[in-house]
Amino acid sequence: MNVTFTDEELAFRDEARTFFREEMPEGIADKQRLGVPLDRQDFVNFQKALYRKGWAGYNWPVEYGGTGWSTVQRYIFGAEMAKANAPGIITFGLGMVGPIIYTFGTDEQKQRFLPDILESNVWWCQGYSEPGSGSDLASLKTRAELAGDHYVVNGTKTWTTLAQWADWIFCLVRTSTDVARRQEGISFLLIDMKTPGVTVTPIITIEGNHEVNEVHFENVKVPVENLVGEEGKGWTYGKVLLQHERTGTARVAATNYRLNKLRRQAAQPVRGAEPLLHDRSFMRKLAAVEVELKALEFTELRTLAAVASGKAPGPESSILKLKGTELQQAVDELFLEAAGYYALPYVPAQYTLDFPLEDRVGENNETLSSLTYFNFRKASIYGGSNEIQKNIIAKHVLGL
C-alpha cells in the first residue's frame, strides 16, 4: 500500500506545474492575486491556452480530441491547477454538454458542436432548474412541442449561471406529459441563445454580483436536429451530468490552497496588529479544518484508486460533494473571522487592476472575505443540495 505516484505521473505533474506557471495568459495571475474578478475573455483565454497545450479535453477520450487521461492524471491536473491559483475550467461546455454529446449525440452533432466546445469558441450554460423545480427537478415544466421539423419551446429556466455570457444553452425540457413516470417525458435539447424568443434577465446574488439569470423561452423554434439522443430519454442523460457535477465538487486542492494561504497570512501582522498566529482559538479551528481536509483528500484518493484498478468507487465517493462543500465553507468562515472589522466594508469597486493598492480599504483582499462567505453559501445548495445528497446516500448507499 502506498500513495506515491509513478515516475510518469511525477513527470506529468512537473509538466502541469510548469505549464500553469509559465503559460497562464496575460493578466490572469495578477487578477487572481489582487482579487479582481475575471471576465469572460479571461476564462476563454485560459481555456484556449489549455486547448493549445492539448489539455482542454481533460476528461474526454482521445477520439474526440481529448487527452484520454487516466483518473490519476486528471487528479494531478486538477490539483496543479488549484495550486497555481488558476481560474478553474467553466464546466458547462467541457465538463457537461461535451461528454453528453459525444456519448449520446449523432455523428453530425459531434462534428457540429464538439470542436467549438474543445476550443472554447462557444460558451454554454446549463438550463435545468426552474422556479418551481429545484430539488425536484423531474417536475420541470418548460415545454417543447414538436411542430414539423422543429420544437416550439415555452417556459422559464432559472439560476442559469453566466447565461449572460452564453452562446448556447443545454436544456431539460418536457416533450410529453402522457407518460407513466414524469422522468420519461423529459428530453435534452440544445438551444442557440440568439434564437428569437429567448430572453435573459439577471438575478443578483446575495453579495451583489451578477452570476445567475432567468432564461425565458417564448415560442422559441428549435430545429429537431438539436435534440440529443432519444426523445423522452433526457432525464437519464441529465442524470449522468448531475453525477459528474457531484464528484467534481470535492475541490480538495482548491480548499487546501486557500487554507495554506490563510496559514501564511496568519503569520503576518496585519495593519500593525498582532499576527493571528498568536490567537489560539483561531489557530485551533484552522488546524481542525486541516485535519478534516486531509481526511477528504484521502477519501478522494481511495475513490481514485478504486477507479484506477477498474473497480466501481465505493460509498466514499458519495460523500465527496457533501464534505467538500462543508470544508470549503468552513474555510470561508475562517477568512471572514480573520478579517475582523474589515469584513464589513463593501467596496467591490476597488478590485480593479488600476485602482491604487494604497487607496484600498483593508489588506490582503480581506474585504472580499465576507462576499466570498456569502456567495459560497451556494455551494451547499447547487448541484443537488446537501440535503438531497444525504437523501441519495441514505437511499442508495445505506439502502434505507
Added chain:
Amino acid sequence: MDLSFTEVQTMLIDSIDKFIANDYGFEQRQRYAASDSGFSQDVWATFAELGWTAVPFAEDDGGFDGGPVELMVMMQRFGRGLLVEPFLANVVLAGGILRRLANGEQKAGWLRPMIAGELQAALAVTEPQSRYELADIRTAAVAEGDQWVITGTKGVVFNGGNAGLLIIPARTSGEPGDRQGVTVFAIDGTADGVTRTRYPTVDGHQAAEIRLDSVRVGADAILGEVGHGYDALEAAASDATLAVCAEAVGIMQAMTEKTIEYTKSRVQFGVPISSFQALQHRMVDMLTACEQSYSLLLWACMANADGTDDAGRAISAIKYQVGTAGKKVGQEAVQLHGGMGVTWDLDIAHYFKRLTAIGQIFGNADWHLDKLATN
C-alpha cells in the same frame, strides 16, 4: 419575579412595531440603504419626533431615562425591521460618551442637537490594527500651548462619513493597550486635517476610514478629563455590544419565522418542503437557538440594569451566544430557502448579512468566550 414589560415599555414596543409595519417595508429599506447617506433623513426625523433618539438619556438632558431593557426592546425591533438608520452610532455609541463625559455646554452643543435629529455623530471605536482590543489606541494627541494636535487613523467608524461630530479617543500618555492615558476628543467632521473615506458596509449600513493629520482643537473639545476617557469608552462599547445582541436576537427570530413560512409554502416532490423531517428538526434547532438567545439577552439586560457583579460576564455571554447561535440560524435560514436564500432581492439575504456583520464587531464569539474562560 416579573418578566413582563411596563406600560411605558409596551407603548414603546407598540409604536416601533406600528412604524415598521406601516412605514418601513423591505423595499423602502433597500432604497434608503442605497441612498448617499445610507439611511433616510425623513425616517431619522421621525425617530427624533417620536422621542426614540432620547430614550437612554437623563431627563435633565432632554431624555427619558431609559436603561438596558428599553434599549433591548428597541434594538430587537430594529433588528426585525432590518433598519439601517444610524441609531447605534448616534444614540448608543456617540450618545453613550456624551452622556457620560460631556459638560453642560458640550451637551447643549452636541447632545441635544443629536437627540433632536439635527446632528449626526460617530464614535471611533476601532483603529485599523486594534481588532477587538479597545485600549489599543495609537492615535496620539499632543498638547501645544492651549491646543491639542491629534494624529492617527481610525478604522471602520460606523456612520463616520455622515457625522458632523466625530468623537475620537486618543492617547495622551502611556502605551497602546493602557487604559490610562486615553482622552476623548470631539472633533468637527470637516475640520482641517480630517480625511474620510466613506463606504457602504455589507449589511447595508455605512462606515468610514478616518485619517487625522495634525488636527488642531482647543481644550473645549475634550470630553471628560485628560487621560481618563477609557472607562466611558468601554462603557459605551459595552452598551453597544448589548444593543447589537438585541438586534441580532430580533433578526434571528425574524429569520426563523420567515423560514418556517417559506418552507410551508414551497412545494417540491408534490409536498411543502416543511413536511420533510430533516428540515423540521433543523427548524426546531433554529427555534431553540432563538429562545436560548433571548433568555440570555434578558439576563444580560437585567444584570446591566441592576449593575450586578456579573454584568460584564453577561455581556460576553450574550455576545458569544449570538455569535454562535446567530451564525447557525443565519446559515440554516439561507440553506432552507435554497437558491432564493442567496438572492439580493429577498430579505433573508440581508438579514443574514447584518447578522454576520454583528458577529464580527465588538468582539467575535471566540474573543468573548476567551474572556469568559479566563476572567
